[in-house]
Amino acid sequence: xxxxxxxxxxxxxxxxxxxxxxxxxxxxxxxxxxxxxxxxxxxxxxxxxxxxxxxxxxxxxxxxxxxxxxxxxxxxxxxxxxxxxxxxxxxxxxxxxxxxxxxxxxxxxxxxxxxxxxxxxxxxxxxxxxxxxxxxxxxxxxxxxxxxxxxxxxxxxxxxxxxxxxxxxxxxxxxxxxxxxxxxxxxxxxxxxxxxxxxxxxxxxxxxxxxxxxxxxxxxxxxxxxxxxxxxxxxxxxxxxxxxxxxxxxxxxxxxxxxxxxxxxxxxxxxxxxxxxxxxxxxxxxxxxxxxxxxxxxxxxxxxxxxxxxxxxxxxxxxxxxxxxxxxxxxxxxxxxxxxxxxxxxxxxxxxxxxxxxx
Amino acid sequence: xxxxxxxxxxxxxxxxxxxxxxxxxxxxxxxxxxxxxxxxxxxxxxxxxxxxxxxxxxxxxxxxxxxxxxxxxxxxxxxxxxxxxxxxxxxxxxxxxxxxxxxxxxxxxxxxxxxxxxxx
Ligand code: SF4
Ligand code: SF4
Numbered sequence: 001x002x003x004x005x006x007x008x009x010x011x012x013x014x015x016x017x018x019x020x021x022x023x024x025x026x027x028x029x030x031x032x033x034x035x036x037x038x039x040x041x042x043x044x045x046x047x048x049x050x051x052x053x054x055x056x057x058x059x060x061x062x063x064x065x066x067x068x069x070x071x072x073x074x075x076x077x078x079x080x081x082x083x084x085x086x087x088x089x090x091x092x093x094x095x096x097x098x099x100x101x102x103x104x105x106x107x108x109x110x111x112x113x114x115x116x117x118x119x120x121x122x123x124x125x126x127x128x129x130x131x132x133x134x135x136x137x138x139x140x141x142x143x144x145x146x147x148x149x150x151x152x153x154x155x156x157x158x159x160x161x162x163x164x165x166x167x168x169x170x171x172x173x174x175x176x177x178x179x180x181x182x183x184x185x186x187x188x189x190x191x192x193x194x195x196x197x198x199x200x201x202x203x204x205x206x207x208x209x210x211x212x213x214x215x216x217x218x219x220x221x222x223x224x225x226x227x228x229x230x231x232x233x234x235x236x237x238x239x240x241x242x243x244x245x246x247x248x249x250x251x252x253x254x255x256x257x258x259x260x261x262x263x264x265x266x267x268x269x270x271x272x273x274x275x276x277x278x279x280x281x282x283x284x285x286x287x288x289x290x291x292x293x294x295x296x297x298x299x300x301x302x303x304x305x306x307x308x309x310x311x312x313x314x315x316x317x318x319x320x321x322x323x324x325x326x327x328x329x330x331x332x333x334x335x336x337x338x339x340x341x342x343x344x345x346x347x348x349x350x351x352x353x354x355x356x357x358x359x
Numbered sequence: 360x361x362x363x364x365x366x367x368x369x370x371x372x373x374x375x376x377x378x379x380x381x382x383x384x385x386x387x388x389x390x391x392x393x394x395x396x397x398x399x400x401x402x403x404x405x406x407x408x409x410x411x412x413x414x415x416x417x418x419x420x421x422x423x424x425x426x427x428x429x430x431x432x433x434x435x436x437x438x439x440x441x442x443x444x445x446x447x448x449x450x451x452x453x454x455x456x457x458x459x460x461x462x463x464x465x466x467x468x469x470x471x472x473x474x475x476x477x478x479x
Contacts, residue, residue, distance in 0.1 A: 052415060059415045059438045123365060123372075130378055137390075144394035144452070150438045158439075159392070186364055 002027050009343060011040050018354040020347070026340060034335040036328055038358055045359045049318045054080060054288060054309065055154055057318070062148055064320060065356035067110060068298045070103045072356070073152035076318070078232060079294040079307040080154050084286065089279040090234070092156035097234035098169075098271045099139075099149065101264040106135040107299035108257045108264075111351050112187065115254065118344045119196040127183055134176055138169055156281025166272045173265050184258045197251035201334040201346040204248055213330040214323050215301020216256040217350055221248035227297035238270045253349045260299075287311050298323055300351045324350065324357040383459055393454040394437040397430060401468040403449035404428055410441035410450060426470035432457045433464060 005026045011019035019040035025033040048060050061076035062069045074096055081088060113128030136146045142161050143149035151158045161169070187193055203213065208221035218225060219242060226242035228235045243259040245252035288309035296303050301323030308317040327350040334346050380387070389395060406426055411419040418434035419441060421427070442450045457464070 053413075056413065056415050056440065059436070059440065063436075123368065127368065140393055141390040142392065144390075144392040144439070144454075145437070148436075150394070150440075182364075190364070 004032070007340070009347075018352060020352060020354045022335075022343075022347075024335070024340065024343065029340050031335050031338050031340060031343065034332050036332060038328075038354060040358070041355050042358045043355075046318050046320065049315045051314075053313045054315050055313075057315070058153060059150060061318075061320075062150060062152070064359055065322070065353055066147055067107050067353060068103055068300065068356075069148045070099050070152065071296055071298045071303065072320070073149075074100060074233070075294050075296045075303055075305040075320075076307070077152050077154050078296070079292045079305045080288050080309070082294065083288040083290045083292045083307060083309055084154075084284060086155055086282055086284050088156045088282050090276050091160075091278045092280045092282075093234040094237075094271050094275040095157045095161060095280065096152065097238070098161070098268060098275075099143070099151065100233065101267045101271070102135055102138060102169075104264045104299045105261050106132050106139075107351075108261045109135070111257060111299075111348075112183075112254070115345070115348050116187075116193075118348045119193065121193065124183070124186055131176060131179055131183065134172055138172055141165070142169075153281065155284050156279070158281075160280050166275065170269055170272050173268055177262070177265055180261065184261075187254055187258060194251065196342075196345060197254060198249060200250045200342050201338060201349060202247070202249045203330055203334050205246075207333055208248065208330065211329040211333050212326055213301075214326045215298070215351075216243075216253055216260065217301065217327050217330055219243060220245045220252035220256045222246040227295050227302045230295060232294075232296065234271060234274075237274060238267055240267055250345055250349045257351075287313055288315070300324055300353055301327065320356075320359055322353065322356045322359070324353045327352070328357075387456065389454040389456075391454060394439060394452050395455045396432065396437070396453055396457045397435060397441065398451055398453045399428060399430075399468055400449040400451075401428060401470060403447050404468075404470065405447055406470070407446060409444050409446060413444045414441055427467060428469075429465055429467040431463055431465050433460070 007024045007026055008021065009024050010021040021037045021040070023035040024031050045060055045064055049057050052060060058073050058076060062073040064072045109128050109132040113125045116124035116128060139149060140146050142165060143151045143159060203217070203221045205222040208218050208223055213221065222244060224242050224244050229242065240263060243256050243263055245255050289311035291308040294305040303323055304321040306319040307315060310316045331346060331350045335343065338346060406421055406423045406428065408421040408423065411421040415438060416434050416436050418431045420429045439452050442452055
């Protein structure tokens with residue numbers, strides 16, 4: 001047995017601007033064990049619920065994550081709405097779905113860019129982010145914010161999208177799809193890209209099941225599960241199938257996310273075509289009382305919102321279990337036995353969002 | 360040729376203008392709905408303090424005695440909550456961002472004292 005060395009990886013490191021720390025135990029160039037530590041950016045957002053009124057906490061919930069912010073607000077709102085028995089108007093459901101799917105596109109494009117950056121393809125990285133800018137413009141013109149929208153509220157949404165803008169969004173998506181095809185072809189076919197991804201960090205179906213992976217990580221290992229199929233918001237009216245790949249390596253995870261971008265584009269078109277006219281919010285009275293688990297599919301996987309209310313305007317407890325938190329064991333699993341040079345790639349393919357893990 | 364796939368981009372980029380602009384030297388494009396900064400019509404304000412109580416980040420200060428309304432620009436998270444709750448509808452969200460700064464910026468507004476009333 002050769003000598004073991006411990007290489008600290010993070011919390012400040014070149015792969016991603018987020019503070020995850022791993023102690024990598026190496027034998028020569030092979031990782032034999034990875035010991036994670038998190039908790040560098042804990043912000044106490046869950047505790048804040050005791051200080052903010054439940055209607056205001058939406059603003060806090062949205063700020064848990066800077067990428068999938070909309071779905072955090074949406075998860076919290078859904079949980080409170082279900083406790084209070086509020087049925088939101090159908091148009092609001094469609095609008096929420098539309099913004100959620102746009103968020104998925106922007107999150108996946110961001111991730112593709114970061115992945116390209118991790119394997120050293122700078123110009124590909126910049127092109128992904130340039131493309132993503134178009135989606136951010138759609139957000140800014142429809143909601144007023146580029147990443148934090150503040151459009152979700154308990155009982156519906158704050159802003160409406162008129163028919164012309166809706167057509168405009170579909171036009172942007174159509175135009176983007178062509179440009180995206182050129183980019184994703186590079187990811188799918190390029191020799192050097194494949195060389196870095198294929199067969200790296202394999203998580204088998206059985207392992208994915210055992211460590212409880214979620215989201216694209218799990219679907220890339222062949223498990224067909226997508227929380228959108230639960231039919232929250234307008235997903236019950238839309239037609240889609242979860243994207244599943246079977247290889248379980250970094251390449252499969254990339255493929256799942258690429259295909260999900262196209263799927264989201266399709267869902268947006270469906271939303272735009274099916275969106276009914278009508279109100280966008282339901283007025284409500286009273287305070288919530290009771291508790292509720294809410295499960296949503298975020299770009300990174302399944303997020304769970306637990307809300308406990310006591311009949312006053314301050315909630316007892318909010319607990320958020322974010323997808324990255326659940327994917328960390330999966331990361332540790334795939335890190336065992338990999339090359340040191342592949343570590344950044346593996347850390348990235350779980351699409352880590354450490355800030356939302358630590359809340 | 361998949362190897363040369365990216366060369367097109369590279370050549371295009373060589374002759375293109377930069378995709379980024381020199382903000383803040385160059386004015387940034389904003390949309391109608393862009394949440395830039397809060398502005399107040401101080402004459403309509405009744406200093407009820409509702410906005411200050413509801414503001415999630417505690418950026419607004421209201422003093423009824425001296426009829427003063429102030430906002431800390433960097434504390435404000437542009438959520439529009441105050442605009443919604445103001446009973447006199449004197450707050451509005453404007454679409455231009457406030458100028459970048461390195462320290463905290465506090466904008467203070469005082470109610471105008473009508474000419475025919477003594478200043479109390
Ligand atoms: S809520 Fe409106 S009227 Fe009341 S203090 Fe604030 S700005 Fe003035
Ligand atoms: S926009 Fe939001 S954060 Fe800013 S002053 Fe108004 S309520 Fe406070």
